[in-house]
Amino acid sequence: MTRQHPVLRLLLLSLFLALAFAPFLFPGTKSVATASRICIFIVLAASYDIMLGYTGIVSFAHTMFFAFGAYGVAIPLSRGWIGWDAILVGTIVGAALAALVSAAIALLSLRVQKIFFSMITLAVASLAQILATQLRDITGGEDGLTFSLPAELQPSFRFLADPIFGVRADGRLIGYYLTALIALALFLLMQRLVASPFGTVLQAIRENEFRAEALGYRTIVYRTIASAISAAIAAVAGGLMALLLRYVGPSATLSFDVMTDILLMVVIGGMGSLTGPALGAALVVLAHYYLQPFMQMGFDSLADVRILPALIHPDRWLLWVGTLFVLIVHFFPAGIVGAFRKH
Amino acid sequence: MKPVAPYLLLPVIMLLAFPLMSGPSWIALTVAGLAMGMMLFLMASGLALVFGLMDVLNFAHGGFITLGAYIAVSVLAPLTGWVNAGSWELNLMARAAAMLAAAIVSGAAGLAFEAIVIRRVYGAHLQQVLITVGGLIVADQLIVAIWGTQPLPLQKPAVLRGSFQLGGAAIETYRMAAVVLGLLVYAGMHFILNRTRIGLVVRAGVENREMVEALGYRITRLFVGVFVAGSALAGLGGAMWAQYQETVTPAIGAEMMILVFIVVIIGGLGSIGGCFTGALLVGLTANYIGFLAPKLALGSNIALMVLILLWRPRGLFPVGGR
Numbered sequence A: 001m002t003r004q005h006p007v008l009r010l011l012l013l014s015l016f017l018a019l020a021f022a023p024f025l026f027p028g029t030k031s032v033a034t035a036s037r038i039c040i041f042i043v044l045a046a047s048y049d050i051m052l053g054y055t056g057i058v059s060f061a062h063t064m065f066f067a068f069g070a071y072g073v074a075i076p077l078s079r080g081w082i083g084w085d086a087i088l089v090g091t092i093v094g095a096a097l098a099a100l101v102s103a104a105i106a107l108l109s110l111r112v113q114k115i116f117f118s119m120i121t122l123a124v125a126s127l128a129q130i131l132a133t134q135l136r137d138i139t140g141g142e143d144g145l146t147f148s149l150p151a152e153l154q155p156s157f158r159f160l161a162d163p164i165f166g167v168r169a170d171g172r173l174i175g176y177y178l179t180a181l182i183a184l185a186l187f188l189l190m191q192r193l194v195a196s197p198f199g200t201v202l203q204a205i206r207e208n209e210f211r212a213e214a215l216g217y218r219t220i221v222y223r224t225i226a227s228a229i230s231a232a233i234a235a236v237a238g239g240l241m242a243l244l245l246r247y248v249g250p251s252a253t254l255s256f257d258v259m260t261d262i263l264l265m266v267v268i269g270g271m272g273s274l275t276g277p278a279l280g281a282a283l284v285v286l287a288h289y290y291l292q293p294f295m296q297m298g299f300d301s302l303a304d305v306r307i308l309p310a311l312i313h314p315d316r317w318l319l320w321v322g323t324l325f326v327l328i329v330h331f332f333p334a335g336i337v338g339a340f341r342k343h
Numbered sequence B: 001m002k003p004v005a006p007y008l009l010l011p012v013i014m015l016l017a018f019p020l021m022s023g024p025s026w027i028a029l030t031v032a033g034l035a036m037g038m039m040l041f042l043m044a045s046g047l048a049l050v051f052g053l054m055d056v057l058n059f060a061h062g063g064f065i066t067l068g069a070y071i072a073v074s075v076l077a078p079l080t081g082w083v084n085a086g087s088w089e090l091n092l093m094a095r096a097a098a099m100l101a102a103a104i105v106s107g108a109a110g111l112a113f114e115a116i117v118i119r120r121v122y123g124a125h126l127q128q129v130l131i132t133v134g135g136l137i138v139a140d141q142l143i144v145a146i147w148g149t150q151p152l153p154l155q156k157p158a159v160l161r162g163s164f165q166l167g168g169a170a171i172e173t174y175r176m177a178a179v180v181l182g183l184l185v186y187a188g189m190h191f192i193l194n195r196t197r198i199g200l201v202v203r204a205g206v207e208n209r210e211m212v213e214a215l216g217y218r219i220t221r222l223f224v225g226v227f228v229a230g231s232a233l234a235g236l237g238g239a240m241w242a243q244y245q246e247t248v249t250p251a252i253g254a255e256m257m258i259l260v261f262i263v264v265i266i267g268g269l270g271s272i273g274g275c276f277t278g279a280l281l282v283g284l285t286a287n288y289i290g291f292l293a294p295k296l297a298l299g300s301n302i303a304l305m306v307l308i309l310l311w312r313p314r315g316l317f318p319v320g321g322r
Helices: A006-020 A029-055 A062-078 A084-110 A114-134 A171-195 A197-207 A209-214 A219-245 A256-269 A275-290 A292-301 A308-312 A314-331 A335-341 B005-020 B023-054 B061-084 B088-116 B125-147 B173-195 B197-207 B209-214 B219-245 B252-267 B272-292 B294-311
Strands: B163-166 B169-172
Touching: A006 A029, A006 A171, A006 A275, A006 A335, A029 A062, A029 A171, A029 A197, A029 A219, A029 A256, A029 A275, A062 A084, A062 A114, A062 A219, A062 A256, A084 A114, A084 A219, A084 B294, A114 B125, A114 B252, A114 B294, A171 A197, A171 A219, A197 A209, A197 A219, A209 A219, A256 A275, A256 A314, A256 A335, A256 B125, A275 A292, A275 A335, A292 A308, A292 A314, A308 A314, A314 B125, B005 B023, B005 B272, B023 B061, B023 B169, B023 B173, B023 B197, B023 B219, B023 B252, B023 B272, B061 B088, B061 B125, B061 B219, B061 B252, B088 B125, B088 B219, B163 B173, B169 B173, B173 B197, B173 B219, B173 B272, B197 B209, B197 B219, B209 B219, B219 B252, B252 B272, B252 B294, B272 B294
Parallel strands: none
Antiparallel strands: B163 B169
């Protein structure tokens, strides 16, 4: 692996420092929730990049694996089994299921052609979306599942009587640092993985599958393992998301909008390095929170004009995201990371 | 040597379903399945040919289906008088106008899409998938911006509503019309591909592009033509499917695309015959299973695809070296 440009390292380091002290730097419920979301999406986008950037296969089922973890946590909690053991069991079951399904799809499709994988994941993901809305007894259908968390994670819980640097020492703070630490651990784990001999083989397959096969690596085995690991990590991120939202539903975890966000994060940041998706995740989440209200303002001020308001209505967010996406894939296929690579 | 077994799959499935239900419902479901299969074939054929010829997999293909459906709504709305008239001629004219407009607009959109997006990513699969997904998002959003998210109603022509009796089964007239039109398009494509010079070059290009280029044909220009034709067919299929469903929603293209992908995977990417067989298989399975076990209907097509891939990993009729 090539050494990264100092600017990139600086960016990544400042992102991590900002996240490490987020509750103190940006106090307030909303900004801490945003910071949690960034942590979760860093993991989600980075795990997707193991597939897209390192292995060179496009999956549309990453949200499905994300949802496995989220529902895995939500189902026991919403049925009254409220405890740390429920969260742990739910996450493990979700991750195991994700790895299994992902490996099955990979084995079925990758022995033929990479492009089959994209199409089959799209079909299976849409099946999962339909199942999640139809199996009302298990998943709560369209409404999803709401649940309460163990006492230690609730806002009313105090682990210290006095505030720390003006921030209340409550369950939310525990929840944030739990999310951030797990996210950091998973990120480091992934970094270790892609730098390992296993990761090197993945990159070799991406660069020249035929040659890698000729060198004696069974490419399908490597690809299958990579997609299983990536799916399991996505499921853990889903479990964290469920804890953050205290709600799991099809639109929050399974919809194509989430998939679009992940793609955008990886592509903006830059495929084929884990720094890229991390930066991309932070940018996209922040844009969601702070640019969408901006569109509403523009919409309100232009309400008298004929066609323009329809195009900048906040619901048309995806229109601009999609346009940006096409432009980036076309003009800057290596994303932010690529901008620093050549010099 | 062409394998025989894949050809037998259709009659086998039809025979398997026969003892499981009464005669009339078997006839009705078979016709419904064939009609759905024909419409699926219209939507899938363009995708399969484009992939076969240029190795381009267009994930935005579903956008053309949605576009065709909405164009049909917009054309039929001012023609309500014709649609509801009891005469064949007026009905047919309204229908022909809607389908023609759907095909032409989708074809034109295809031309623009090819020039703006697809042309720049020849040969790079990863970028192709990404950029066409981006294009699909933009296209879907533009369609929503123009027509809104509300489902729009759409009426079948008056003479094609209702049903007629066949062997004790009530067959919807529109389904029969869809089967006939689908067969006509299939026959037309078969004729062009197998009996004309252009078709010969297209088929040769699917088998071996470099060789055809070496013989002096400009395969990129040919490809643009195939891409436009494929988009127009998708629009036509979308318009027909919309009339069959009698409503149009922005999700129509995405819903059909799932089935279209299953069809081309089953058929073997790039093969028209495989695409036709695959579309009919998917249509029949969806209808039989939907009747026998409605709860399983969702997964039945994916199960069909998995089974076929286990049996023939490259699809029923693989093309060339693919």
